[in-house]
Amino acid sequence: MPGERRSPRSRRIPEATVVRLPVYQRILAELLRAGTTTVSSEELADRAGVNAAKVRKDFSLFGSFGTRGTGYDAAFLAAQIEHALGADRDWPVVIVGMGNLGHALANSDGFRSHGFRVVGLYDVSPSVVGTSVGERTVQHLDELAALHTAATPPAAPPATPRSAQPAAPPSTPPSAPSAPSAAPPASPAPIGVIATPASAAQSVADLLVAAGTDAILNFAPTVLVVPPGVLVRNVDLSIELQAMSFFLARRGGGSSRHDLRTGAGTS
Amino acid sequence: MPGERRSPRSRRIPEATVVRLPVYQRILAELLRAGTTTVSSEELADRAGVNAAKVRKDFSLFGSFGTRGTGYDAAFLAAQIEHALGADRDWPVVIVGMGNLGHALANSDGFRSHGFRVVGLYDVSPSVVGTSVGERTVQHLDELAALHTAATPPAAPPATPRSAQPAAPPSTPPSAPSAPSAAPPASPAPIGVIATPASAAQSVADLLVAAGTDAILNFAPTVLVVPPGVLVRNVDLSIELQAMSFFLARRGGGSSRHDLRTGAGTS
DNA sequence: TTATGTGAACTGCTTCACAGCA
DNA sequence: TGCTGTGAAGCAGTTCACATAA
Numbered sequence: 001m002p003g004e005r006r007s008p009r010s011r012r013i014p015e016a017t018v019v020r021l022p023v024y025q026r027i028l029a030e031l032l033r034a035g036t037t038t039v040s041s042e043e044l045a046d047r048a049g050v051n052a053a054k055v056r057k058d059f060s061l062f063g064s065f066g067t068r069g070t071g072y073d074a075a076f077l078a079a080q081i082e083h084a085l086g087a088d089r090d091w092p093v094v095i096v097g098m099g100n101l102g103h104a105l106a107n108s109d110g111f112r113s114h115g116f117r118v119v120g121l122y123d124v125s126p127s128v129v130g131t132s133v134g135e136r137t138v139q140h141l142d143e144l145a146a147l148h149t150a151a152t153p154p155a156a157p158p159a160t161p162r163s164a165q166p167a168a169p170p171s172t173p174p175s176a177p178s179a180p181s182a183a184p185p186a187s188p189a190p191i192g193v194i195a196t197p198a199s200a201a202q203s204v205a206d207l208l209v210a211a212g213t214d215a216i217l218n219f220a221p222t223v224l225v226v227p228p229g230v231l232v233r234n235v236d237l238s239i240e241l242q243a244m245s246f247f248l249a250r251r252g253g254g255s256s257r258h259d260l261r262t263g264a265g266t267s
Numbered sequence: 268m269p270g271e272r273r274s275p276r277s278r279r280i281p282e283a284t285v286v287r288l289p290v291y292q293r294i295l296a297e298l299l300r301a302g303t304t305t306v307s308s309e310e311l312a313d314r315a316g317v318n319a320a321k322v323r324k325d326f327s328l329f330g331s332f333g334t335r336g337t338g339y340d341a342a343f344l345a346a347q348i349e350h351a352l353g354a355d356r357d358w359p360v361v362i363v364g365m366g367n368l369g370h371a372l373a374n375s376d377g378f379r380s381h382g383f384r385v386v387g388l389y390d391v392s393p394s395v396v397g398t399s400v401g402e403r404t405v406q407h408l409d410e411l412a413a414l415h416t417a418a419t420p421p422a423a424p425p426a427t428p429r430s431a432q433p434a435a436p437p438s439t440p441p442s443a444p445s446a447p448s449a450a451p452p453a454s455p456a457p458i459g460v461i462a463t464p465a466s467a468a469q470s471v472a473d474l475l476v477a478a479g480t481d482a483i484l485n486f487a488p489t490v491l492v493v494p495p496g497v498l499v500r501n502v503d504l505s506i507e508l509q510a511m512s513f514f515l516a517r518r519g520g521g522s523s524r525h526d527l528r529t530g531a532g533t534s
Numbered sequence: 535t536t537a538t539g540t541g542a543a544c545t546g547c548t549t550c551a552c553a554g555c556a
Numbered sequence: 557t558g559c560t561g562t563g564a565a566g567c568a569g570t571t572c573a574c575a576t577a578a
Contacts, residue, residue, distance in 0.1 A: 022506045041560070
């Protein structure tokens with residue numbers, strides 16, 4: 001290619017690579033703890049359960065970190081990945097929905113390291129609001145509006161206070177809340193984590209967006225509608241289980257439920 | 268095209284399709300509840316947040332379910348997907364690790380419908396063993412060995428009690444679990460769900476395998492080593508959060524950690 | 535007309551295989 | 557000699573575009 005030799009650092013990183021980085025990082029941390037200083041792509045691949053070429057290609061997307069004939073310097077590599085993942089920055093996180101899952105998340109290492117810092121816990125149930133989880137006290141969801149970052153002009157509409165009702169499927173999406181007025185995302189709006197029942201998830205997402213959040217991690221089994229520019233990632237705890245039964249069923253597993261099939265709806 | 272016109276039903280289904288099926292199914296259930304009888308690929312695609320062609324292709328892999336010019340019969344489609352996912356069969360599930368996550372899973376709809384049936388809850392902590400969760404009592408992990416399904420001959424070695432050592436890759440797999448001797452996989456070995464800390468996950472996996480499990484859903488952030496033939500799927504609650512910070516970091520978000528902020532370390 | 539079902543093109547991801555370098 | 561870095565091939569998944577059928 002002519003002159004245009006762009007730095008690997010600015011290349012587009014495939015999503016598939018991104019989700020492997022945390023795995024590499026975890027393994028490197030373990031290796032470092034065990035005193036390892038150098039690691040080969042093969043060793044890393046074995047431990048991560050992937051192919052060695054994939055490991056090398058993944059890293060090469062960010063630059064040339066290794067030494068031919070030797071391998072990678074574990075500490076250096078770990079630092080590079082940490083930087084790529086943004087784990088050397090500060091990421092405030094709020095968790096909405098303090099049921100068992102919310103508790104699990106709030107207490108999990110994964111949510112308290114890598115730069116993540118839980119700055120707010122919210123719920124609507126009187127039996128949880130006011131209790132403390134870790135070092136924080138659970139607040140009522142109504143307090144969430146106070147999150148409004150400096151970037152949000154005070155003239156903004158007050159978050160459409162539909163507290164926690166079952167949230168009927170909004171046939172009309174909430175008219176794109178928080179239009180791209182003139183506020184660049186300079187202040188660190190917290191990442192919003194939704195750990196509520198599915199019925200409340202959309203309205204919580206609306207609240208989060210109104211409060212300035214532009215990244216949502218959704219654990220509720222529902223597809224969220226958010227304005228463009230808001231990043232959403234979904235984790236569905238039961239999808240993998242269902243995928244598993246799919247494969248098991250093809251394999252011939254599972255007992256047929258006394259050979260009747262459930263008429264499935266309008267029988 | 269020579270006579271070999273194989274039924275679409277036996278075609279290999281891409282993994283990507285498999286993990287979308289639960290989403291379609293959920294949406295169909297909602298539509299049915301709302302009284303819908305017919306649905307188009309476009310409607311479904313909108314609600315699932317995917318492309319309509321993808322929806323059609325996904326379904327076409329299983330056969331021709333739709334009616335041109337009209338769409339899909341929602342109830343019929345739902346039944347087909349339910350069958351494909353094996354949700355019309357019975358899938359016993361055991362959950363190991365009854366911390367907050369284990370509780371969340373045990374109580375979640377996703378683990379109590381779609382054919383899944385929680386048949387055992389295990390932990391080692393005296394403060395949890397004996398308590399009841401839902402309709403079941405948490406048992407000590409030691410009881411897990413009693414799971415041995417009928418298919419397992421009583422002469423089987425007693426689970427190789429390697430508590431929590433690194434679990435060297437078993438060069439000799441434990442004699443091909445349930446060889447096609449005379450016992451086809453008729454007895455439903457439960458699906459094992461690991462919701463323990465990472466440090467315990469491998470030894471729990473070993474116990475599960477010894478007890479006859481051939482499918483493990485692992486929530487611990489660790490790569491499990493299991494004999495061939497054992498299906499493992501991983502869900503890491505924090506990977507998606509880290510992937511999110513990756514994208515946010517590239518976008519220019521997050522505050523660099525030194526100078527301001529609470530230092531975000533050992534506060 | 536309307537919406538499915540699907541070949542074909544395309545994009546993205548993985549794996550191979552080997553040149554390049556310590 | 558050993559292991560990285562990477563073109564190129566291969567495979568998987570997505571999207572297009574249109575023939576097909578109700």
